[in-house]
Amino acid sequence: MADTVVEIHxxxxxxxxxxxxxxxxxxxxxxxxxxxxxxxxxxxxxxxDGEEFGEVYVFFLRGADEAMLLGVASRVAALDGVPAGAFAMVTDNEAAEYGLGRRVGLPLT
Structure with a gap:
């Protein structure tokens, strides 16, 4: 079974x-x-490790359920100094490329 991965863009x-x-x-x-x-x-x-991907920097989270990972991603986007416009991509560890999956705006409301 594939693990949930949340990419923070x-x-x-x-x-x-x-x-x-x-x-x-x-x-x-x-x-x-x-x-x-x-x-x-x-x-x-x-x-x-995070890495540059086009016009975004991507961080990768896994090892928990989607709600937990999105909660962490939301806290990241809310940190002082983090640029506006961050979003998450919910995917699985079998995704061949970054940015595939379901897009979720950050921070969560």
Whole structure:
């Protein structure tokens, strides 16, 4: 049976107001830290390293039911500094490409 995977897609939007020459996407590190701390309780896992995919940066969650994974994705999208326009794709571990599946707007309301 295939596992549920939630891909968190965050627009690759540079953070405004940074010093010249600063890394334009500090929110990527912020999300990675948040996910690492959140998965420590074992209720879900970060399935893979995040990566750039077109005009978004994608993070991967698995190891729990869809509601739990979407809840985590929603908290990610609500973090301070995370660009607006994030969304989740609900798929399974057998998906051959990113961005396939059911799209869910984030944060959840």
């Amino acid at each position: 965050v627009p690759l939007t540079p953070t405004p107001g940074l010093e010249p020459g600063a890394y334009p996407f500090p929110w990527i590190d912020q999300i990675e830290e948040f996910l690492a701390e959140s998965e420590e309780d074992g209720s879900f896992e970060v399935a893979d």
